[in-house]
Amino acid sequence: MIVFDHVSKTYPDGTMAVEDLSFTAPNGKITVLVGPSGCGKTTSMRMINRLIDPTSGTITLDGQPTAGIDKVELRRKIGYVIQNAGLFPHRTVVDNVAALPRLLGERKQDARDRARQLLNLVGLDESFARKYPWQLSGGQQQRVGVARALATDPPFLLMDEPFSAVDPIVRAQLQDEFLKLQETIGKTIVMVTHDIDEALILGDQIAVLRQGGRLAQIASPEELLRAPADRFVADFVGTSRGYRSLGFIHADEQLTVRHTPAAPLGSSAAALPPGSDGWLVAVDEQARPLGWIHRERIGEVVTAEAVDHAGSIAAEDAPLRDLLDAALSSPSGDGIVAGADGGYLGTVGTSDIVAAIQRSKRGRARPADEEAGDRA
Amino acid sequence: MSGLVEFFADPANWSGSTGIPMRVWYHLMYSLIALGIALVIAVPLGIYVGHTGRGEASVAGIANSLRALPTLGLLIVVVMLAAPLFSSSLVFTAPAILVLVLLAVPPILTGTYTGIQSADRSAVDAARGMGYKPSQVLLHVQLPCALPLIISGIRGAMLQIVSTATVAAYVSLNGLGRYIIDGRANSDFGQMAAGAALVALVALALELAFLLIGRLVVSPGLRRSVRRTRMPGAVEPAA
Numbered sequence: 001m002i003v004f005d006h007v008s009k010t011y012p013d014g015t016m017a018v019e020d021l022s023f024t025a026p027n028g029k030i031t032v033l034v035g036p037s038g039c040g041k042t043t044s045m046r047m048i049n050r051l052i053d054p055t056s057g058t059i060t061l062d063g064q065p066t067a068g069i070d071k072v073e074l075r076r077k078i079g080y081v082i083q084n085a086g087l088f089p090h091r092t093v094v095d096n097v098a099a100l101p102r103l104l105g106e107r108k109q110d111a112r113d114r115a116r117q118l119l120n121l122v123g124l125d126e127s128f129a130r131k132y133p134w135q136l137s138g139g140q141q142q143r144v145g146v147a148r149a150l151a152t153d154p155p156f157l158l159m160d161e162p163f164s165a166v167d168p169i170v171r172a173q174l175q176d177e178f179l180k181l182q183e184t185i186g187k188t189i190v191m192v193t194h195d196i197d198e199a200l201i202l203g204d205q206i207a208v209l210r211q212g213g214r215l216a217q218i219a220s221p222e223e224l225l226r227a228p229a230d231r232f233v234a235d236f237v238g239t240s241r242g243y244r245s246l247g248f249i250h251a252d253e254q255l256t257v258r259h260t261p262a263a264p265l266g267s268s269a270a271a272l273p274p275g276s277d278g279w280l281v282a283v284d285e286q287a288r289p290l291g292w293i294h295r296e297r298i299g300e301v302v303t304a305e306a307v308d309h310a311g312s313i314a315a316e317d318a319p320l321r322d323l324l325d326a327a328l329s330s331p332s333g334d335g336i337v338a339g340a341d342g343g344y345l346g347t348v349g350t351s352d353i354v355a356a357i358q359r360s361k362r363g364r365a366r367p368a369d370e371e372a373g374d375r376a
Numbered sequence: 377m378s379g380l381v382e383f384f385a386d387p388a389n390w391s392g393s394t395g396i397p398m399r400v401w402y403h404l405m406y407s408l409i410a411l412g413i414a415l416v417i418a419v420p421l422g423i424y425v426g427h428t429g430r431g432e433a434s435v436a437g438i439a440n441s442l443r444a445l446p447t448l449g450l451l452i453v454v455v456m457l458a459a460p461l462f463s464s465s466l467v468f469t470a471p472a473i474l475v476l477v478l479l480a481v482p483p484i485l486t487g488t489y490t491g492i493q494s495a496d497r498s499a500v501d502a503a504r505g506m507g508y509k510p511s512q513v514l515l516h517v518q519l520p521c522a523l524p525l526i527i528s529g530i531r532g533a534m535l536q537i538v539s540t541a542t543v544a545a546y547v548s549l550n551g552l553g554r555y556i557i558d559g560r561a562n563s564d565f566g567q568m569a570a571g572a573a574l575v576a577l578v579a580l581a582l583e584l585a586f587l588l589i590g591r592l593v594v595s596p597g598l599r600r601s602v603r604r605t606r607m608p609g610a611v612e613p614a615a
Contacts, residue, residue, distance in 0.1 A: 051504060072507050074507075075504075079506075082498055083498070084498050086496070086500075087499065088496075088499050088503070088597075089499060089597050091595070100506050103508065103512060132600075133597060
């Protein structure tokens with residue numbers, strides 16, 4: 001657990017980078033510091049491992065004030081991932097990951113063996129181990145950066161804009177993989193980003209900072225979208241927050257799943273049922289949905305080329321946002337739903353999803369009222 | 377041209393204290409002594425300035441003004457000033473070496489501190505954040521990253537020394553310059569040309585030596601060369 005207790009940082013020229021910041025980053029959770037540039041989010045993060053010393057206030061790590069711990073000792077307990085990875089250009093990938101364990105006296109072979117396991121964990125196979133950083137793409141370098149931060153298995157992890165320097169597709173992939181990784185490693189993470197979308201995807205809780213390093217709100221992503229503390233937070237969270245908040249709501253049992261007929265690849269057109277307005281769901285040999293297909297576009301047999309890929313496919317347990325997106329992007333008007341095993345389950349209509357959204361709003365209104373009552 | 381061939385063909389020029397091997401040996405010895413002294417001064421100073429960022433402006437200023445000094449003029453002034461301080465043969469040798477050192481310090485110093493300063497900033501930040509001590513950051517990150525620039529500084533200094541050591545024959549320093557000065561005095565153009573050719577050869581040989589040293593000590597990750605697989609088609613041993 002990382003606790004900020006009335007922490008301030010004033011520079012000699014009088015600039016107030018962080019002002020009276022108090023919050024707790026709970027164990028095993030991702031706390032994201034987010035805000036516009038100049039809001040002191042990076043300064044706040046760098047005060048945790050004392051790359052910057054606070055002017056006043058205390059930061060404690062599992063109850064121990066960081067001011068009382070030797071800087072080098074402190075930093076070795078905290079993994080550190082930065083933008084552009086900051087890999088050592090003169091070391092191979094495996095030796096980058098093994099660098100700190102080697103520095104701390106671990107045997108070369110042991111350190112490298114563990115480094116290879118970590119590289120595997122972040123999705124880099126054996127062929128990368130002996131390459132040098134310049135031979136890697138930005139996304140690959142960032143994976144190595146994460147593996148290196150985990151090399152000594154520190155309980156804490158600081159991440160400074162870790163996925164900002166890569167293109168959007170790679171970023172989404174890295175974020176997704178990182179969340180899966182966190183499920184297994186369960187580190188206490190403080191991450192800095194300027195990207196509210198990234199914060200909403202990755203954060204268990206989000207601290208929104210405003211100019212001058214003052215905390216505007218700290219809340220779960222869902223709460224931040226549902227109940228922004230003020231105009232600044234609302235503006236920062238952005239315009240489509242209503243739609244994005246659906247990313248945190250799941251459908252109830254009343255949502256109707258229709259059984260739109262499936263059209264397996266290779267099956268003959270004559271044998272297919274009429275479908276809904278001529279639309280069928282194309283599925284592959286393992287009965288996984290591929291996309292919508294219209295009877296008129298099918299020749300003699302169902303082929304992969306005839307599949308319409310416009311519609312997204314939502315997982316059965318996905319939030320309402322994914323279901324709604326599947327329906328809105330669909331050429332037939334209905335969204336395709338896949339089961340937990342990836343197999344085709346059925347389709348959902350836009351109006352049914354909207355009804356589910358309304359039910360969830362009604363269901364949520366009451367607990368919110370009770371909360372207000374408790375406070376009064 | 378025939379004079380040059382005659383000079384190299386004459387067996388008398390291959391032995392004795394004025395022979396080619398002896399003069400090459402002297403030339404190299406003076407050069408290496410001067411380089412050694414310059415390294416001892418410039419590398420630690422460059423590391424200090426590069427690592428701490430202290431005194432950068434003054435060091436850069438001094439290094440640049442040293443570079444602007446005219447070699448021959450400096451040589452003569454130093455010999456005149458230093459002559460009363462030394463006895464015997466050191467009268468000429470010590471001032472000449474001093475001048476060579478003065479000329480070699482700036483390129484090495486500049487190469488070292490700019491090398492350390494330009495070491496990948498995010499790598500240095502990462503190392504600090506990971507818990508490297510300042511000395512460990514220097515030893516494990518900054519210095520290895522600075523090596524290409526340090527070596528190129530030393531190479532520049534070496535070439536400067538070898539060519540200036542030739543001029544130092546003017547103040548009676550033994551070495552390949554003697555062939556040029558003595559040849560000039562005797563209007564022996566063959567000898568002069570031979571001297572010039574030998575200096576060029578020595579410089580070329582040293583250049584090659586530095587190329588080799590660079591290959592050996594600079595990481596392929598910095599040279600950005602692709603490491604060849606030791607055995608084509610061989611499978612990497614499983615971890």
